[in-house]
Amino acid sequence: MIIRENKVKVEEYSEEFMMKSLDKEYTPEEIIFFDLEHYVYKKPKCIGVFGACEYDKKNNNILVTQYMIEDRDEATHILYLAKEYFIKMKQKGKKAIITFSGNNDFSVINYLFKENNIYYNFSEEFDSIDIQKEYEKNKKLSIGLKKLEKVFDIVREGEVISGSNLAKTFHKVMKDKSYFKRMPEEKIEKILLYNEQDVINLYYIYVNWKKYIYEDIIEEAIAEDEVEDLENLEEEYDIQENSLNNNSN
Structure with a gap:
C-alpha cells in the first residue's frame, strides 16, 4: 500500500467568494475534499486510489492524504484506512464532504463497505456538497471537472487521465499480483498527481465560487x-x- 501525505501551500482565502449551499456555509477548515479512483465492472470491484484533503488555516496549507493499492490483497485494507480517515476528520471537527459528481464515489465506497461488513454511515456523520450539482442548480447546465477548472482559471499540473484508463489499470492490479511491481514509477506518480490535483482543485473552486460563477x-x-x-x-x-x-x- 502506498500511503502518501503531502502539504501544498495556498493563499489565504476570502470568505466573500466562498460557496454557500442550501443556506449552509462551511469554512474550508470544516470540510473534507474527497475523490476516488476506482474500478467498476457491472458492480464496484475496488478503490484504486483514495484521495482527500483538508485545509490548515494556521499554516495556509492543503494537507493531502492518499492511499493506493498495490495488489488485490490490499483492496480491503484501503477500505479500513478510508474509514479511519473519516473518523479522524470527524474528531477534528470536520462537518462536510465536498465532491465532484460524488454520487459515483459514495456509491462505490458504500457498496464495498457493505460487501466487507464495514459499517459507516456518511449521511449521519457529514453533510455532503456536490460541486457538479451546485453548478447545475446555478446554471441549468452540466459540466465536467476539467472544463470547470478552466472557468476558474485553474492550471492543472500533470496529465489528464481518463476514467477508463484508470479502470483498466486497477483491473490489471486486481488480476495480476505482480502487475504493480512492473508498473513504471512514472505511471504511478502520474496517477497519484492526477488524484491529488482533483482534490486540491475542489478546494480552489469552493473558496473562489462567487468570484467566477457569472x-x-x-x-x-x-x-x-x-x-x-x-x-x-x-x-x-x-x-x-x-x-x-x-x-x-
Missing part, C-alpha cells in the same frame, strides 16, 4: 472549448481530404 464567464469558457473542438474536427477533415487527394493522384 453567466458571461461560463458561456465564454464553454464557447472557447466548442471552438477548439470544431477546429480539431476541421483539421482532421483537412488531413483526411489531403490523404484522399494524394492517393487518387
